[in-house]
Amino acid sequence: MKVEGKVIVITGAARGIGQEYARYFGSLGARVVIADINDCAQTLELVHAEKGTAVCAKLDVASATSAMEMARTALDAFGRIDALINNAALYGGLKGGRFDMITEADWDAAMAVNVKGIWNCCKAVVPALRLAGGGSIVNMASLAATYGMPYGLHYTTSKAAVIGLTRGLARELGRDNIRVNAVAPSAVLTEGTREFFAQKTDKALDTIRTGQAIARNLTPSDLLGAVHWLISDSSQLVTGQTIAVDGGTVMH
16 A cells, blocks of 8 residues: 555645545655646645645646646656546536536536546646556546436536546556546535535435435545555556445445
């Protein structure tokens, strides 16, 4: 499970789950690239407080040019890239509701960030992973896709696409010793979750929790173990998988 010295790019790391990944991996001795469209100063402070090493990279995942610039920032800072956590997603900024009430603009935005964004970041980072002799990509999917969350079809569909992208890319990159996996959590207690569900947040969290075998809502720290394992060399022959971290809601 050693990650010390690995260079890990984490997208959407200015807050929430991505921020927790950055703090955690920095504390374990990894060199962290904090990539986000928003200011990452707070995350950088948290990593430094854990005596970790990190650099910030401005990133709009929907832009291929921005993704390439982010990869260059990472390489300029650390000389290599060993892992990519595709955490950035449009979630809190989306408006839920009946499928036929979703606006075309919201649908297109969800696909541009949640699907195209991962594609852009993989294209930008994979050349560096090849030069490093291999590595690990972890894509953030969601219970929304594995369960089939209603009243947020744009988000649900985008996360289902992430699972398909993960499987196809795993087959393409196996020859390069690059593993590609996804993690599918249930709703995590973050600002984004509260923004997405808005006034229905408490009811939504109650419904999700009661549907779990382990009836407790997730916090960002609950995802650390699974992602750590996937990033580490302990999972060398694990690829193309979607690991549910959902308290036992969806069981395969």
